[in-house]
Amino acid sequence: MSRPIDYGEFEEGRNVNYWELDRAIQRELRRIYADDEFAWAKPRLSEFGAVVGHTIADNADYVDDHGPELESYDKHGDVQNRVRYPAELLESEQLAYERGIVADAFEAPPGRDEPMPLAHNLAMQYLLSYADPGFDCPVAMTAGAALVLEKFDDGSLEEYYEALTSRDYEGLIEGAMFLTEKQGGSDVGAAETLAEYDEEADCWRLTGEKWFCSNIDAEGTLALARTPDAPEGTDGLSMFLVPHADPDHSEGPWTKGDRLEDGSLSPDEANDQFYRRLKDKLGTISVPTGEVEFDGAKAYLVGEEERGFKQMTEMLNLERLSNAAASCGIMGRALLESKIHAANREAFGETIDQYPLMREDLVDMTVDHEAATAYVFEVARLFSERERAERGAEPRSAESTSGGTASAGEDADDVYRLMRLLIPIAKLRTARMAVDTASYAMEVQGGNGYVNDFVTNRLLRDAQVLPIWEGTENVLSLDVLRALEREDAHEPLREAVEERLESVTHPALEDAAETVESEFRDLETALVTLAGEDAEYAQLSAKRLAHYVFDVFTAALLLEEAQTKLEDDEDGRLALIANRFVTNELENREARGITSGDRFPLESFDAVVRHEPVDSESLLERREAV
Template identity: 70%
Template sequence: MGDGRDYSQFQEGRHLNYWAVDETAQREIERVYDAEDFAYAEPKLAELGAIIGNTVADNADYIDTHGPELHTYDKHGNVQNFVRYPAEQFENERLVYETGLIADCFRAPPEREEPLPLTHFLSMFYLLTYAEGSGFGCPVAMTAGAAHVLELFDDGSLSAYYEALTSREHDEMIEGAMFLTEEQGGSDVGANETTAEYDEAADCWRLTGEKWFCSNIDAEGTLALARTPDAPDGTEGLSMFLVPHGDPDDGVLTKGRRRAFDGPPPVDAVNDQLYRRLKDKLGTTAVPTGEVEFEDTKAYLVGEEQNGFKQMTEMLNLERLSNATGACGIMGRALLESKIHAATREAFGDTIDQYPLMRADLVDMAVDHEAATAFTFEAARLFAEREQAVREGEDAEETYRLMRLLIPIAKLRTARMAIDTTSYAMEIQGGNGYVEEFVTNRLLRDAQVLPIWEGTENILALDVLRALEREDAHEPFMAAMQDRLDGIDHPALDAHAELVEEEYQQLTMALGDLATADGEYAQLTAKRLSNYIFDVFTAALLLEQAQKQLADGEGRLALVARRFIDRELADQQGRGITSGDRFPLEHFDAVVRFASVAPDELLEQARADD
């Protein structure tokens, strides 16, 4: 077995190609494409990886300390709602959007007859979040989400906005946003108090109300929920509207049109709303987040009246997947920075990656990244498969039911894993990790919002219960689990496959017990259940991929699977201290540096363990 990748060749985790250095992403992303799509997409992923690793990464650090500024009023006291951005932000936008990151999944690229699946957007988004996890990543995700909603529910009346959301040309495009949160409601979307009245003379709706946490505040095409006259209380009475930033009577205010003005757009060129202030946030500096007042603000109904909450949940599926994908990308960047620093930092006469404790930490950080990425991209595969079926008018009920279970779990678990990983990446850097000039502190600040956006852990855990109760999601889950476990027969995986089988049986018993438990108890255990499902399903995913890799003569992923299972599912006496386990010392090069592993080595080790 060789040493694998030499991270001492790098000074830090920038000025390199993020696609080229991330073999975990390469494997998982190739797995969720079909062969023809991947052959087309791989050069685009490599191109974007180089753009993000060089220009965007440097720009992101500058933007973090020179973020957007809101100028609500002009010098005469008129509302102008002007957000001033640094030039680096516009450069990042142009470079990223013009790779087709969004466009290629909604419009056929020039060289193809059909759009790429939505896994392509999530794969490209993963690379973006190496540099801009929750800052610029937020507008990008919401732009894709808004396009997704219009594709599903618009009757064609908003085609100009859809075309702009999915444009390949930066000057011709608009960004999307989603204004849901109101101060009195928070996660209780049904408490929404914003109202909508139809204006026959203007042939549009007028919204009145306040939105409390509005990210990408000046997006040119914002989706908002409001209640029409005589609509019932709660989520059933909500309708969805598109609120333009510009006065819609003048057409779509694209990026190019906005920049053509000499400074802020004139007052009569913007829609009637008030951007009160920007939030002074812990992180995500690149995306301006603020408070908005609607007062007879022009808007257009999206889809059917009083169907807004259902439409919002379709958008949330993609947004939650984007959140989870972003968490994986942030973890990948934090891990890369940690590997490089450990391979180049000398202490007591040697680089710190030679010391046992650091080796154990890097191994487990790498395993976490592998686990999070495997689970998230499996959920992404199901999401894209279902959306492709919808586009083609086909049934994908079983796929949808499993997707509904996995997506909230992916978001719940990976968000927490990203915080843990970035926090420890700061520690590996020492005092520098706490300093603004070094990227790890920004990674942690940006990761900290991930458990909050698109639903907190409690909200997500309750959504898992709903998927089990309303969609009977346990049925496709159990079928997927058994199918994977039945395919594991390599002797190097026998002991761990048996352990996962036992835990899977325990999980099915727990699901059965909860099905008859009272509502309060089910809610009390919902987070534990969500994490249990993640652990068991991820173990099966990793074993399945390890089985395929072993058949091709490579054993590295078997080590990753075994480490994850031992750590998350195995009972350990004395908290593992008395086990004699030397895994991080014996397999550091394979897990951390992607050194090749011969399957025979694993068999010898398995026989020795017996």
């Protein structure tokens, strides 16, 4: 069993190794990776956790005050579309990309014969978001653009794919996704950007306006546009790659090396688009987000005409999971800052982590973080399995996984349908949890937490965009309904929950398992009820339904993991996490728990917050005493 962590040894949550201090992500990756994958990844994730905890964390604070600046025109008044980046951000980019944050999931990294699962990209994004969720946005879109080209390009854009997945920083390009238009917002089908084929130039040309464009100067930008005579709505949209540089004035993509060596594009080298301005945002300052006018910009068709929206949803799946991984990373950093401060801050003669109310807060913040991380990386496992199957690789059997969570009965169709339901819920729930956790971490710091000199100020500002990026909570809730209606996603959900609950046999988990079983039956009743109601009532209930699915699925997942830990390591700590999650999210507590005599946060503080091991015998003694 591992030693507990003494957070009083640290001054603050920087100049530390985020991987080594985050046992939740260690546990989840050991569970979902094959043994050889985890053995390869562990030292590299530890190194990355140290780099993020030292250099990138410091750079992120500087960039927050000195972010990218847009220089739309040169000194002669000609359009150049230059974004000037601080050197600290460029250093962070090089540190992340050259450690394979994108490349390892697409091309076999050194020391391996095949790529890592896409979950590995999400794990590195998770760690990166401890320091800079804003920079994680370009990383996520670079991976997303690479995935789209891998799936749908006919080979004509191979140079762009290779540059998106480059391990050499100078040969790298970043990706972007331009969806939003001023008149449409979340209604992507209202897009008016027009794409017309230019026979003489042998390329498509885009004309129109995109309103919220993150990573505005990416060379690997994917945009949706409507070709002449295409139908209205999303069915008429096609996908295009729109380079930052005019492809006729450069040999291949305009890479990071070109930018570092030559500086900005000359007016003749700029593609026919205009970067109007950067948005003056609340947070995520490190990613330049702005407005773009296409004025006959040269572009390349990706895949088939009028299939653009369906192709873009493949990128959206990864982007939403990236959003969720970033949410968990922010929660992890906010929790770490809170634990360290509480272990060091003295008030009335004691450190504040000795007081019951703070103990309860830190316990429940820890439970939330570990629950969110377990859910997100279980969905990442499903996503990785689906992509592995599409690439033609042999799916892993249940026996080949460390935690045994891959069901031998999972087939590609079940994996897709379950993933299709769980991904929007992952983004929906964890984004809200990140905002709440960051907000309370600011409160733990007191007045300092509200001041820009302390990182909790930025964590809250950065977290606040997460419920908005890649679809608001309402939009995602409606997507959950579509997954249930069109994919019959309730069927693999039922199988997944039942299989996990059947594995739970330890006496210390019995009561919680019974609660989850009962709530799951109520959830099934809710699903049947909504199936028989009109669309208006179903939409009215969609958000509550999405949260209900998260609570039940996560509870079953945590109970299964707790059972495994008890069997394999005789460690009951995760059983405490699972039981507390069920109590908080699924139990109806009389008098709001005040009359229950429950002293869980006081009795379990060291185990939950400091990761002190709990043997099975003492776990049973706690149960009998309740």
